[in-house]
Structure formats: C-alpha cells, structure tokens
Amino acid sequence: MQDLHDPKLRLEQYIGMKVKRKRVEQGLKIIDVARIAGLSQGMVSKIENAQVSTSLDTLSRLCDAIGLTISTLFSDYDRPEGGAQLTRSGEGMEVVRRGTEKGHTYQLLSYQRGKKKSYEPFLITMDDASEVFPTFSHPGQEFIYLLEGRILYRHGNHLYEMGPGDSLSFDAEVPHGPEALIEVPIRLLSVIHYDDTQ
Template sequence: MRQGKNNLKLEQYIGIQIKRYRQEQGLKLAEVAQIADISQGMLSKIENAQVSTSLETLSRLCEVLGIPLSTLFSQYDNQESQAMLVKAGEGMEVVRRGTEKGHTYHLLTHSRGPRKNFEAYLVTMDDASEEFPTFAHPGTELLYVLEGEIKYRHGDEIFHLQAGDCLTLEGEIPHGPAELIQVPIRLISMVNYGDSTTS
C-alpha cells in the first residue's frame, strides 16, 4: 500500500476542490462563473491552477457552491493521509475468523490511526460447496459484486446478487453468503465503522 504525498501546491489543491464540488452538484463552468461574477475563462484557470486568486473571489465561489470558505483549506495539511494506492495483487491477505479454504480477503485500504473507522476488502470465493460463517460487526457494510452470482443472507432476508449489484447492510445484524450460485465470485466489501474502535 502506498500513501499519497503532500505534493500539491495550494493553488492546485484549491482548484481540485472547486472543480470537485462544482461537478458533484452538476454545475457547468459558465453557470458558476456567471453567479460568482467572474469570467468563465478565469474560473477555468482557477480550477486548473493557472492563476492565484483573491480570497474575495474564492469566497464568492464557495457561496455559489454552498460550502464554507474554510472547507476549501480544511484538508490541505492532511493530504498525505488522503490517498492510498494498492497495486493489483499487492493487497495484504487477511484471514477472517471462521473462514476456510476457497474464501480469501485482500485488504485494499483502511483509515490509519488508533481508531480505524474504514476498511475495504477484495473478497474471492471459488468453492461452491463450502459452508460459510455468518458475520456480525459494528457499522455499515457495502458489498459490490464484480464477478459471479451469490445469494447473500442478512438477518432473515436473502438477496440474490449478480455482477454489478450493490448491497448495503447494517453490520450488527448477522450476515454472510447463503449460496454460491456461480463461482468464482469476486466482490468488494467496504465497512464503515463510524466511531467504533476496531482491532
């Protein structure tokens, strides 16, 4: 796993943030520029870090985007922990309690520090005859199926999942594979523990 480095200049960082918030809201350059009373060309230069701009202009842009000015700068000093690259095949293999052959977890990413609140795994299941345990843990889990077909149990419910399907579930309710219909099955499992402390 490779951590990103704090190598963005402030202008680059601000430009990236403004563009991200604009695109998240589905706003066009021209729309934001007009409301903020700046030219479309100027906004494009700000987003691409081609100019340094005044706090007054940034304040107007933030107002248009509906975010506090402080939000633009809030994560600048923490960039080093904001990105983690795991190259194909390099994810650390993790053994989950109760799992046997044919069921592997590769840790893709997690938040750092003593109170980890986020983990993501690439889960591979290739033994259709295996009996799988149920899991229960704090937080919310998201499952995204990349390949294969599976019936997945969550409490008293059974969900039929195929490639491209996404299931979000409450982690404290017992859950796990009920039936492997078409193997191999590969899925992404992302767990958000919130304020819970995990080991």
C-alpha cells in the same frame, strides 16, 4: 523550475511563477504586458522574478493584461498537500478472518485509516460452490459490491440473489453472509464502516 504546489514557496515566488507562465502561454513579451497594464518593464520583470511585493492594484492590472483572473491566480496557492494510498491490483494485504478456512481470500485494500479505525475495505474471493458458509456479525455498517460471479447472500431472515454490478448495504450487527455460491469464482468488494466508538 519550482513546483507551484511546493508548500515552501513564498507568496511572491508563487505569484511570479504563475504570472510568467500565463504571459508565456499567451505569447506575450514583458514589453507588451507592461504597455497594456500601464506598468514599467522593470516592475513586470521584478514581479515575475519575485524581487518585489506588489500592491493589489498593480497585481490586478498585470493580471488583466495577461488574461488571468485574481481568483485563478490564487486557486492553487496554499492547497493542502494531500496524499492517497494506491493499492495496485493483486497487492492488497492478505488477512485472516472468519471464513478464511472456508476458502475465502480477504485482501485488505487500505491500511492507513488515521487515528481511529473508521472503515475497512476488502476484496473477497470465493471459489468453492459446495462449501457451507458461516454467518458474520460485527459492529458497523457494511456495503458489498459484487464484481464477478453470482451469489445468494443472507442478511437476517432475508435472502438476496446478486449478480455482477449488484450491491447491498446493511447493518453488520445483524447476522449476514453467503448462503450459496451460484456461479464461481466470486469476487466482491466489502467496505465496513465503523462509528466513532471504534
């Protein structure tokens, strides 16, 4: 059976498949639908088998007979195909950034970002509480979400103590970074959003 989301599906095929599926779900036979809609059995069969282009009036009567609204009938037609990148746990691409030499591990969680780099999501792991950390400064806005551990995080002259579930959003051009790792290991999600100039 063809997929309703197949972009190559002709409109008549789409209508036929949708109508037949709904009729079968309702437990109705073609003869029942034809009688309720005031159509011939042959016409109902031809519509279901995509052998005829039907008028809106006929289609409306047919849909009424099987309890299908016109808006629902067309709700999936011509829907964009879509497609997302799934990154499984532990499968993010490991990248080297400032701080890597200090024991930070950076996993880039998305690699397909369109024509321009608009954002970068990282999973960052830190596990050495005795390290002195560098500060970072780069274009864009950054959002961090602490998943595990406790950290004292600096942004400019402000310090924020963060625990699991806490988040921080800030201008990434202002110097920022870990001030102290209070409880390790630390895992945090960092999403850097760039403006249109990147």
